[in-house]
Amino acid sequence: MYWKLVVCGFFLLISSQLKAQKVNPISMDQLENRFKNGGDTTYVVNFWATWCKPCVAELPNFGQLQSSYKDYPVKVLMISLDFKSKLKTHVEPFAEKQLPWASAFILSDDNQQQYMERISKDWSGALPATLFVRDNGGKRKFHEGELSFSELQNIYKTFNNGL
Numbered sequence: 001m002y003w004k005l006v007v008c009g010f011f012l013l014i015s016s017q018l019k020a021q022k023v024n025p026i027s028m029d030q031l032e033n034r035f036k037n038g039g040d041t042t043y044v045v046n047f048w049a050t051w052c053k054p055c056v057a058e059l060p061n062f063g064q065l066q067s068s069y070k071d072y073p074v075k076v077l078m079i080s081l082d083f084k085s086k087l088k089t090h091v092e093p094f095a096e097k098q099l100p101w102a103s104a105f106i107l108s109d110d111n112q113q114q115y116m117e118r119i120s121k122d123w124s125g126a127l128p129a130t131l132f133v134r135d136n137g138g139k140r141k142f143h144e145g146e147l148s149f150s151e152l153q154n155i156y157k158t159f160n161n162g163l
Contacts, residue, residue, distance in 0.1 A: 026108060081106075
């Protein structure tokens with residue numbers, strides 16, 4: 001009986017030390033500053049929402065890309081476009097289950113038209129959407145719509161001159 005209490009106590013201690021997936025607010029200015037200070041890093045920025053079925057379907061592909069190119073200067077950023085009021089109730093619990101590997105954010109800018117234009121003049125607003133950025137923000141490629149892993153990998157390779 002005593003060993004059961006010790007084991008239970010140990011697991012309670014360990015589980016209290018584990019951190020839930022934190023989803024931080026990020027503004028377009030903060031995102032652009034990250035690009036400007038990125039050096040030779042390629043940023044793959046996925047814009048998604050918890051309620052978007054194609055978004056949810058493609059999420060594992062970004063984890064696979066990050067894992068496949070872990071020895072390259074690539075950073076995958078997952079940016080939720082859910083309402084900020086849903087951060088604690090929907091986005092963080094979702095990210096904890098679906099995006100434990102990710103650098104996850106929620107866009108803090110309110111003016112949808114402004115942030116869409118800053119991301120890409122070609123963006124209709126549909127989700128999912130993915131932005132590839134390199135060379136301190138100077139080189140960009142935008143893709144609107146769901147991406148399979150092979151499509152994502154091909155765009156990434158082409159964007160990086162064939163790797």
